[in-house]
Amino acid sequence: MTLETADITPPATPSGKGKSLLAQDTRTKKRNAAETRFKAYGIAALAFSILFLAMLLFAIVRNGVPAFTQTFVTIEVELPADVLDKNGNRDIDDIKKVSTFGYNPLIQDALVAATADIETDVADGDLKKMLSSSAGATVRNAVIANPDLIGQTVEFEVLASSRVDGYMKGRVEREDLERDRNLDAAHLDIVDALSQTGGVTRKFNWDFILGADASESRPEQAGMGVAMLGSVFMMLVVLLLSLPIGVAASIYLEEFAPQNWITDLIEVNISNLAAVPSIVFGILGLAVFIQFAHLPQSAPLVGGLTLTLMTLPTIVISTRASLKAVPPSIRSAALGVGASEMQTVFHHVLPLAMPGILTGTIIGLAQALGETAPLLLIGMVGYIASNYPDGIASGFLDPNSAMPAQIFEWAKRADPAYYERAWGGIIILLVFLMTMNIIAIILRRRFERRW
């Protein structure tokens, strides 16, 4: 038997019996080249995304990490009894009558004493520009908390002003101060001298994570804690409402509802809802929960309800997908031994769908946690400047803010110190999101490992 191909393509092997497998023909070469090219594109795309991710992370860390440290000035404040407690009976109500302004002269004296050894032409009255204007309140709060301090000389670590803090962090240069009425270069000489002796230190600032927001002029005092609480309350509302409602709706639609045009319509609408811009849910929440139902503005309950509207489609879609992924043979098996439809779902289908449902829910929650636009519409950008538990987010109905809204607020403010805090807030938000994702992964592993 002679091979006809031998006539068409010249023999590549010495024996002349058809094509050699050792040499690639043009078609194969072309195909391999295309494959190699495609792989190269893929790797390039991957490298590109990794590069962007790295740049993003670098920017976040570089800009945000300084927000977690703060500059403090150590001063020894004399707390004379004749100024702070005129009646001398340590009555707390009398002590409270002395306002923070009453403490400012004491702090000024302390500063004069602290800088006694330093040669400077800063007037005594201007020394306090180095400190945060919150210094008086810091000392006053300490005295009210512990009236026995009156009559002693007590060492305080008070916040430095944001300019001094910026100088310590390299954000503020001496040249920048020429047009600045808040601080002079001479102040910086004092800061330099004090930091030599340990009077000015920069250390980790828990108040940035746990504290409340502060006024526009006191970025050094602002913290994320209250907004964090607001976000936590909101997420509780979202979780408690959207998980049961979403899962129940999906189970009904997927396992019980008849297949007809009504369910088809509902299905299409749910898919579309998932793609509706979040601000639409915001205005819906404003109209329904605040204007119609008269729930309080800026309350985490309203924020949570609004975000629930937004999260439900996500949860319904992922739950239905994971219910669909459960093989129909499991359903037939259960029905075949006489389980009711309800038992089939709860004994067999739902446990198998659980990992997917939980993952979907947590991803939905994470989305809701980072959502800003709807919060702006329902006023969840409350300015709360006092710490827990004084008059703030002690509940679902008190006005509050939320983490992304707080970040937005900070980014809007003029002072560059707030810009730094906005980046720091982003880090906290990302840590939250990462934690949620890790929980999702752990839960998924835990449920999948059963079989």
Add this chain to the structure above:
Amino acid sequence: MLDDKYHADRAVGTMQDKKITAKNVQVFYGDTHAIKDVNVDIADKTVTAFIGPSGCGKSTFLRCLNRMNDTIDICRVEGDILIDDEDIYDPRVDPVQLRAKVGMVFQKPNPFPKSIYDNVAYGPKIHGLAKTKADLDEIVESSLRKAALWNEAKDRLHQPGTGMSGGQQQRLCIARAIATAPEILLMDEPCSALDPIATAQVEELIDELRQSFSVVIVTHSMQQAARVSQKTAFFHLGNLVEFDDTDKIFTNPQDPRTESYISGRIG
């Protein structure tokens, strides 16, 4: 000798009372007329085989017998199906109770992703057949024994049923169906996913199950029908063409369609 055995078998098949009676059964999937006016009497303690070309409605008719068709929205069943002279499509009948009485084994082995023990124990549990743990243990053991799986499973009762071989999984599914103490066992091509050795084991098992149940088996293998059944029903395009003793169907079919099917001309 062989004839004697057939006669003995046939005696079993015909002497028994009828267990299931179908009268003028019609099944529709939307506009598709899948079962056309089927009348049949199925005897107790007998293996009845349904054969016919694929798509002829064997599975559809089988699923009518335990109302598994109820789960298909577009499926409509007309006519009467009586089990022990009770109409199973009577509105008073709860399909859940019916399915405890009429067990089913599916084409592809479908154990629950749970332990072997839990697979078998699930049915008795939801039907309240066992009062104590010891009762349940006993049901599980006797069901596994009846399904000829006890020796292989007794040391791994608490390991996943999904980790067994295909043949073992199918016998586990049979054990699971037996565990609810059914009176009828429906099997839809129970061996089509199994290798020849596992098939032989399951066929042997079916022959034993005949002692306690009325078994209805759908099969695409005529040899299998001939090996395990006493009665055979031949379906074609939704019609029940011929229903008779198995040896008669295979040796002396009355209808030309049956003849051409078993001689390999249609199908």
